[in-house]
Amino acid sequence: MLATAGALPPAGVEDRWAFEVKQDGQRAMVYLPGDGSLLVRARSGTDITAAYPELLPLADALGPRSPVLDGEIVALDEQGHSDFERLQQRMGLVSAPAKAARMAARVPAHLMLFDLVHLDGRLLTKLPYAERRALLEGLGLAGPAWSTPAAITGHGAEAWAMAREAGLEGLIAKRLTSRYEPGARSKSWVKIKVHRVADVVIGGWVPGRGRLTGLPGAVLVGEPLDGLLHYAGSVGTGWSQTERTRLAELLQNAAIDACPFAQVPPVAGARWVLPQLVGEVRYTSRTRAGRLRHPSWHRLRLDIPLDDLTG
Missing domain, CATH: 3.30.470.30 (DNA ligase/mRNA capping enzyme)
Structure with missing residues (x-):
């Protein structure tokens, strides 16, 4: 049974749901x-x-x-x-x-x-989640390499706030009355991701294909540190067609020949731009190398001077 991406259940009905930490x-x-x-x-x-x-x-x-x-x-x-x-x-x-x-x-x-x-x-698949969960907890499965993490009934907003504060990926909300649906992506299980926000500098882009021909398929972004622009990842989602077209014009006007990143990103077909465009991206977490995981474009920050990022 798979979860569907969504938002927290409304406060008025959250007592009909259990909340578990989303594991990665x-x-x-x-x-x-x-x-x-x-x-x-x-x-x-x-x-x-x-x-x-x-x-x-x-x-x-x-x-x-x-x-x-x-x-x-x-x-x-x-x-x-x-x-x-x-x-x-x-x-x-x-x-x-x-x-x-x-x-x-x-x-x-x-x-x-x-x-x-x-x-x-x-077979327990026709039992409601609450009964299956009680049976699971009754097994007392806790060992050196396995455990049964807690599920909280209700208090979704508080659980989400705690997940965000702890730096967790998010929550899974499960309807207490839901059956187990093998192989199905069900709306009875909802994954609510905790998104973080970062201000980044565009240093390059990759042309799109098909309906995106002539437009950026993705932008290559970095974060300034000690006078250098350090590559933070590739962002390819989050734009409307209008926003993508506007960004294409800005990127064309900022074209340069040399890579502006401290180290050339391993991205085939990349085109470089003067690192002057600041954007805000949402992401779930970072790799140990500092790369953004699951980034999506949020907005262009023409209101933030580059100097504000570089210190």
């Missing part, structure tokens, strides 16, 4: 037959058990009980937040169990459990 990892279904074995499948259905050897002790956690669990495999950063960039080092090691074991010591994975779809021969 690899979705997994976990099968415990009750015979001491364990099977972990990715969202695609691929068997990924061998990639995460630290999860193997989970096979004995419930004795003869046989649940099918839904969750997210994550790698945690120093603040205990899920970090997809860290997890990428663990993914794709199914055919290399020796390397997976070595990486488990360096970058441990953790399974965050949030739903229960089958238990002891009983």
Whole structure:
């Protein structure tokens, strides 16, 4: 079951929803037959058990009980937040169990459990979320590499504010009465992302294709530091057609031959511009290299002089 992007439920009905922290990892279904074995499948259905050897002790956690669990495999950063960039080092090691074991010591994975779809021969998908959640919590699944993070009923605005303050990716709101819909992207699960805002300087752009021919498909942005413009990523969404056309004119007028970034970004077909246009972008988080994750254009900031960014 997949979530639909959206906004917080209105305050008047938020007591009909539960709120969970949105994890940034690899979705997994976990099968415990009750015979001491364990099977972990990715969202695609691929068997990924061998990639995460630290999860193997989970096979004995419930004795003869046989649940099918839904969750997210994550790698945690120093603040205990899920970090997809860290997890990428663990993914794709199914055919290399020796390397997976070595990486488990360096970058441990953790399974965050949030739903229960089958238990002891009983299919639970028709039960409401609140009942499935109670059954899941009743299993008491908490171990060295797995846990059942809390879900808060109601208080959505407070939960979102806490997620934002803690630097988390966002929330998943789940309707208490909702059934589990296998394979469906349901409006009964809503993902609410916490977007951050940054002021950036445009240093280049990449021409669009198809209906965007002659217009910027994406702009390359950076942030000034110590007199240099440091590349922060590529932004390719968030414009209306009118805004994109206006930006194309500004970029054409600012064209230069040399790359203005401290290091040339690894972007094919890039065109460079004088770093004088300031924009505001929304993003979810940053990589360890400082790049913006999931950036989208918000607005051109003609009201901000470049000197305000450079100090």
